[in-house]
Amino acid sequence: MLSRSQQNDVPETLARSTAAVLCDLDGTLLNxxxxxxxxxxxxxxxxxxxxxxxxxxxxxxxxxxxxxxxxxxxxxxxxxxxxxxxxxxxxxxxxxRTNTGWLPGARELLVSLDHVDVPIALVTSSPRRWVDAIAKNHDLSVFEVVITADDVVNTKPHPEPYAAAAAALGVDPERCVVFEDSRPGLNAALAAGCRTVLVRTGTAPWSEGADAVVQSLTGVTAAWIAERFGLSAPTSARRSPSTRRTRRP
The missing domain is CATH 1.10.150 (DNA polymerase; domain 1)
Incomplete structure (x- = not known):
């Protein structure tokens, strides 16, 4: 966690500390x-x-x-x-059902955020039945909110999915950091007013709108987010995994 003096060194455009993290699924967390x-x-x-x-x-x-x-x-x-x-x-x-796995650094990122009690939402363009199928082989219990294509009228690149996730967590979109890998997802997050990290190998001309670009999630943790965007300290007692319940919008 950054000290108060360190947080004051964060550029003005990123000065509002992060209160929640919103993650795309396909190609960002899972392969x-x-x-x-x-x-x-x-x-x-x-x-x-x-x-x-x-x-x-x-x-x-x-x-x-x-x-x-x-x-x-x-x-x-x-x-x-x-x-x-x-x-x-x-x-x-x-x-x-058989050919997916966590991408490098994805689990470590989620665990580090969970450890400091930062709320996390999953925001995907896949239908909920696909997410349910994936959840049979991958633990998604860390996500407090899951937004799928079935939960919104407009999917990415429309801002509705990310706006809905922020609202469900009770957090201003401007205090959310989004991890995305695709152009529609990046545009959706930007339109919602979120700060963005593009996870993508190589370069793309449309990536310039992202606040940060990384080749993979390896080494990207809660401390990494705190250093670049600021990170709010927990305001309530930590919840154990047994008491957390994933919320739908």
């Missing part, structure tokens, strides 16, 4: 992005098309519904979008 990418490629090829990099990349960070609409439009499919959606979901769920 589901490759599973999703392969799902899109296999689905396109199963329909008799060649999966172009342009179309596959456009599905990055998109919801299931957005991807089904994308493929239906880009491939001029005869099948309705709901048929494509079902095919995508069948493949995706099969992969998510």
């Amino acid at each position: 589901t992005e490759e599973a999703w990418r392969q799902t899109v490629i296999e689905s396109i090829e199963a329909m008799g098309f060649v999966a172009s990099e342009r179309v596959v990349s456009a599905a990055e960070g998109a919801t299931l519904e957005q991807t089904a609409a994308l493929l239906t439009r880009e491939l001029s499919l005869v099948d309705a979008a709901d048929v494509v959606l079902h095919a995508l979901e069948t493949r995706a769920l099969a992969r998510l």
Whole structure:
């Protein structure tokens, strides 16, 4: 934790200390992005098309519904979008149940935040049934709030998911730090008024809006957040894992 004098050295634009952390799931905490990418490629090829990099990349960070609409439009499919959606979901769920794991540093980040009692929310464009499937193999109990595509009217890049997470935690969005890996997610967080950390290997021209960019979550902890953004001290007694309950909006 930074001392008061150290916090005064934080740049003015980042001077308001962090009161909560909001995390994307796919590609940020879990290595589901490759599973999703392969799902899109296999689905396109199963329909008799060649999966172009342009179309596959456009599905990055998109919801299931957005991807089904994308493929239906880009491939001029005869099948309705709901048929494509079902095919995508069948493949995706099969992969998510077996081919996912925590990305480097992700668990350590969550544990460090939990240790100092910083509220954490999970904000994902995946439907809740996907999150429930993932939770069977990965402990998500550290999240006090889980916002999925089923919980909002507008998904990323709209600010609603992150605004809803901040509201559910009772925290001003400006005092939230968001960890994201995709352009839609970054835009959603920025539009909601949150401070942002982009977790992405390599560079992207659209990453300039992020407050910080890291190649991975390795070494990113509560102390790392405190050093860069300030971190509020706990205002209540710590809650044990047995008393924490994940809240839905």
